[in-house]
Amino acid sequence: xxxDRLEVQSPGGLFGNVNEENLEDxxxxxxxxxxxxxxDMHIVENRGSGIKAMLQALREANLEPPQFTDRRSSxxxxxxxxxxxxxxxxxxxxxxxxxxxNDRQRLALVYLRQHGEIHNSIYRRLNRVDAMTAGQELRRLxxxxxxxxxxxxRGTSYRLKVPTAVPEQxxxxxxxxxxxxxxxxxxxxxxxxxxxxxxxxxxxAYYLLKKLCDVRRLQPEGKGKGRRYILx
Numbered sequence: 001x002x003x004d005r006l007e008v009q010s011p012g013g014l015f016g017n018v019n020e021e022n023l024e025d026x027x028x029x030x031x032x033x034x035x036x037x038x039x040d041m042h043i044v045e046n047r048g049s050g051i052k053a054m055l056q057a058l059r060e061a062n063l064e065p066p067q068f069t070d071r072r073s074s075x076x077x078x079x080x081x082x083x084x085x086x087x088x089x090x091x092x093x094x095x096x097x098x099x100x101x102n103d104r105q106r107l108a109l110v111y112l113r114q115h116g117e118i119h120n121s122i123y124r125r126l127n128r129v130d131a132m133t134a135g136q137e138l139r140r141l142x143x144x145x146x147x148x149x150x151x152x153x154r155g156t157s158y159r160l161k162v163p164t165a166v167p168e169q170x171x172x173x174x175x176x177x178x179x180x181x182x183x184x185x186x187x188x189x190x191x192x193x194x195x196x197x198x199x200x201x202x203x204x205a206y207y208l209l210k211k212l213c214d215v216r217r218l219q220p221e222g223k224g225k226g227r228r229y230i231l232x
Contacts, residue, residue, distance in 0.1 A: 008079075009074055064084050067080075082114075108138070178197060180217060
């Protein structure tokens, strides 16, 4: 157990036609008769059910799928302990709210943001879809200019094309900032124009304009109803 992950290593690598990509669906047993007998006696579970149950539990917990590594003489499974859909990830995804993306594609984008690369097999495990659906939805992300495809065939991978940082939210303008921006654009402002700009009454407009004059951000020009306020 590490601070950010759990690693489980078993002796003996994958056998037969089973590999890191297809182990969720393919089964191969070194001693078929022994395995069948142990299944009939309910000593072991049905072949392949453990992988599917594990992946389903991770999906329900909103965790990313495990990483499988076949080392020929041993087999390693790595579980990351961070949640995919945390508040920061959701804030990052919000910039794509106007895009026609489904929940599976959004989850894949979050995975890409953390790991930089995704394959068809990882997309399938992440979203429990078949290879064709995974390929189609990944290509749509390419067409949306959110990811780029690298390689062809079984070696195809996809990388993120957009920045991984959470976009900074614009700081709301204060009433005084709006007044100054108006003056910079128009050259001056009156009490009437200030009321219309901020949707405030005459007293509030007078108060704000006076405060800006007190700190020498504006200066009055003229008297009475004709008074205007300009930049000093």
